[in-house]
Structure formats: structure tokens, C-alpha cells
Amino acid sequence: MSTSPKISIIGSSIRDDRWNDFYENLNQRNDIEFEIVFCGNSNLTSELPSNFNYIYSQTKPAQCVEISARYAKGELLMVSSDDLLFGDHFLDNLYEHYQENCSNNDFVSANFKRKGYEYTSEDFKFWRFADNSPLMPMNLTLKKEIWHEIGGVDKNFMGLFYDLDLALRLMERGGLNFKCEKAISEEIFSKDSLLTKIEKKILSFLGKKRAISLYEEIGIKMDKPMLNSFWVKDLQQLNESEEFYSIFEDKVHVKNRLLGVESFSDKDLREVSQGPKGRWN
Numbered sequence: 002m003s004t005s006p007k008i009s010i011i012g013s014s015i016r017d018d019r020w021n022d023f024y025e026n027l028n029q030r031n032d033i034e035f036e037i038v039f040c041g042n043s044n045l046t047s048e049l050p051s052n053f054n055y056i057y058s059q060t061k062p063a064q065c066v067e068i069s070a071r072y073a074k075g076e077l078l079m080v081s082s083d084d085l086l087f088g089d090h091f092l093d094n095l096y097e098h099y100q101e102n103c104s105n106n107d108f109v110s111a112n113f114k115r116k117g118y119e120y121t122s123e124d125f126k127f128w129r130f131a132d133n134s135p136l137m138p139m140n141l142t143l144k145k146e147i148w149h150e151i152g153g154v155d156k157n158f159m160g161l162f163y164d165l166d167l168a169l170r171l172m173e174r175g176g177l178n179f180k181c182e183k184a185i186s187e188e189i190f191s192k193d194s195l196l197t198k199i200e201k202k203i204l205s206f207l208g209k210k211r212a213i214s215l216y217e218e219i220g221i222k223m224d225k226p227m228l229n230s231f232w233v234k235d236l237q238q239l240n241e242s243e244e245f246y247s248i249f250e251d252k253v254h255v256k257n258r259l260l261g262v263e264s265f266s267d268k269d270l271r272e273v274s275q276g277p278k279g280r281w282n
Contacts, residue, residue, distance in 0.1 A: 005076065006052065007034050008033065008095070009079065011066060011073055012039055012040075013039070013069070013160065015042055030087065030090060030091065035052065035075070035092050039054075040056040040057075040069045041057075041065050042057065054072065059282040060275075061159050061160060061274045061279060062161075063154050063158040064265060066163065067154040070153055077144060080164050085186045087184075087187075090183070091185070099142060103179060105176075107177045107178075107179060108176060110138030111140040111185060111186050112139070113186055113188075115187070119185075120139070127165070132248075134249075135178070153167075155263055156263050159279055161219060161224040172256070231259055233255070
């Protein structure tokens with residue numbers, strides 16, 4: 002393994018029970034040199050492969066992604082979660098597609114399957130079924146130097162939709178989304194263990210529910226509205242000279258960010274969550 006992998010897979014991760022399958026899926030199906038750089042508050046003590054770097058932090062998920070990006074050594078950064086598996090030569094295809102098509106501000110993205118359903122172009126749109134709505138990325142992949150040049154993850158995000166913001170900021174600079182049709186990632190759903198099934202029955206009997214998902218906790222309530230505050234305005238407020246992608250009902254998706262980027266500071270980056278932090282340190 003060289004000191005400079007071609008691709009660094011970065012992300013926030015605490016589900017250490019999935020790491021072995023995640024790593025082996027990539028290691029056995031690709032020829033390209035890669036590394037995984039995950040960050041989170043897992044206390045797993047077992048030894049990881051030399052190209053799997055885990056950084057401990059109790060900060061919020063979006064900040065963990067930025068920490069991963071700053072520690073990554075690869076030429077390209079690829080955003081990923083730990084609940085994905087990838088098709089044959091996923092990284093090989095993604096890297097080749099980038100080399101053949103992309104300039105500095107461009108990025109590549111993958112196809113995506115969920116519960117057997119393969120996403121269509123409509124599913125990737127910022128607004129489904131809206132005319133001219135731009136396609137958003139899955140497994141956003143871009144040059145590491147450009148990630149840092151544009152300011153990385155905005156600290157106002159808690160844990161989701163930051164990648165769409167990054168993509169739109171690249172597009173604001175003239176970048177294009179080159180989707181790699183041969184690269185397919187798929188979300189994996191774990192079967193409930195016997196203990197989980199028992200827990201669900203007990204909670205149901207008591208009239209209680211299990212903890213909600215991250216998407217339900219912060220995605221719908223916090224991060225999606227945050228994304229919209231940067232890129233969506235009321236149609237009646239649109240200026241005549243203002244460029245936009247699409248109109249949906251009484252809203253317009255503009256091409257230029259409405260607010261400046263607030264990057265994470267290096268100070269106490271691994272120790273203290275910056276910006277909105279919710280239940281994290």
C-alpha cells in the first residue's frame with residue numbers, strides 16, 4: 002500500500018459490527034489502492050487493516066465527516082456511510098470515470114439501490130418531477146484539494162444533506178455531476194436479532210417506541226431546512242437577473258448560495274461540536 006491512495010472513503014461511523022463486511026467488500030472487489038477514514042465514538046479495540054483509519058470523536062456526525070476529510074491522504078475523497086455494499090470494481094470504475102471526464106470543480110457519483118429498487122434520474126433530483134432540477138450525488142467523489150478549497154462541510158449541518166450542499170457549491174463554480182453508471186452502491190438492512198425483536202415487543206406492550214433514526218431525528222427537522230435556507234427562496238423574492246435551476250410550487254431553487262459558507266475551525270475540532278450540535282458534545 003502506497004502512502005498516497007487514489008481514493009479515500011470518508012464518513013461518520015459508529016456501527017463497528019459492519020466494518021469487516023464493508024472493508025472486505027471493497028478490498029476483494031477492487032484493484033485500485035484505497036483507504037477508509039471513518040470518525041465517530043466507537044470504542045472498538047480490535048486491530049483494523051493498515052488502510053482503515055478510525056478517529057475517535059464524540060462530535061456530531063457532520064463534523065466527524067469533516068475530520069475524516071482532513072485526515073485523508075487520497076487523491077480523491079468519496080463520501081460514504083457504513084451501511085453500504087458495493088458492486089464489482091466500484092472504486093476502479095469511479096476513479097476511471099473521474100479521470101476520463103472531470104476537471105477540478107467536477108465530481109462523480111454512483112448509482113444506488115435500496116431494498117432492491119434502483120434509483121432513476123427522478124429519484125436523484127433535488128426536487129423530484131420538477132423540470133430542470135439538478136441531479137444530486139450518491140457517494141459524492143471529488144478532488145481532496147477542491148474539498149478543502151471550497152471550505153469543506155458547513156458547520157451548520159448536523160449530520161445529513163451536507164454532501165448535497167457540497168455538490169451545489171461545486172456546481173456554483175461551474176462543476177458538473179458525472180454519474181458513473183457502472184458504479185453501484187446498495188444500502189444494507191440488517192435483520193433484527195432475537196434480542197431486538199424481544200425489545201420491540203416489550204416497548205410495544207408498554208406503548209413506547211424505539212429510538213428514531215438519524216434521518217427522523219435531524220434530517221427532516223434540521224438539516225433539510227438548513228439546506229433549503231442556503232439554496233431555496235420564495236418565488237416572489239426572485240430577482241429578474243437571478244439565475245435558478247427550477248421552480249416548484251411557490252419556491253425556486255437558485256444557482257448561487259444565499260448565505261456564505263461557515264467552515265469548521267481547526268481549534269478543538271475533535272473535541273467540541275461547532276455550530277448546532279444537538280445531543281453531541
